[in-house]
Amino acid sequence: MAVAQDLLGPMGYDVLEVSLKGAGNNKVLTVRLERKDEVPISVEELERASRVLEGELDRLDLIQGTYRLEVESPGPDRPLLTPRHFERFAGLKAKVRSPKGNFTGRIEEVGQDSVTFLVDKELRTLKIGEFKANLAEWPETPR
Template identity: 45%
Template sequence: MDATGRIEQIITPSVEAMGYEVVRVQISGGQRSVLQIMAERADGAPMTVEDCADISRSVSALLDVEDPIREAYTLEVSSPGIDRPLTRLKDFERFAGFEARLESRMAIDGRKRFKGMLKGVEHGLVCVDTEQGPARLEFDNILRAKLVLTDELIRASQEQQEGPQN
């Protein structure tokens, strides 16, 4: 298991017990490594600075004990944002109807990059309508995917933050 997988394994139970879901764990290089933990509230409410601080304190304590990263690093906890990465199979279901960019590990019909409207998941395959026609990608073949910032996505995000109108 790589370092990010090990870190995710260490922190996920605690983060979930606090009422959040881990979206992504990523380590980026440089002179001092940055450990980025992206999380969202399990109840779907918008993340606050306090939420990120709570997660940061909890994760820091866990990582101090487990010590999965030997060198010095900076911990960053953030929300996924509007044009969020899609990292879990349920993300592709949840954001069906929105535009996304996907990159596959192995070529599908000679292509590795796909951009189009997410259509959800069918029989474990992520479905996307692209300009070249429909594409179906195995989840394990998706290297990276993220939502595309569109007016529709911004509108939906604003509606979610405002909550139901009475």
């Protein structure tokens, strides 16, 4: 992830997720990114980021064998990783996975290091970094 962020960050993008799946010659490297200014990312920007990233990955030869690179926008199951992400989508529902259990809840309050969700009329507060969350509903207008 560091290589992708170091390369794409100066271009105005935040790398949200990097995953490598598959084996042998069927590997797929998926990079999910968004614009730092939070404006929806365009297809042209994704293509540009893909070309830049592909060139650097080939130069560094970090992945053995052949692989397919997919650079995409966060999409409807967007990961929520930082306090800013939760603030941006406050009022919407998130799917949460934590050691204390999994649930879907509305993002109610965001602190410096915690998020409070409304789940079945009950508030649950979790510390950021101790759970994983994805957006469970998409806003009507871009945020």
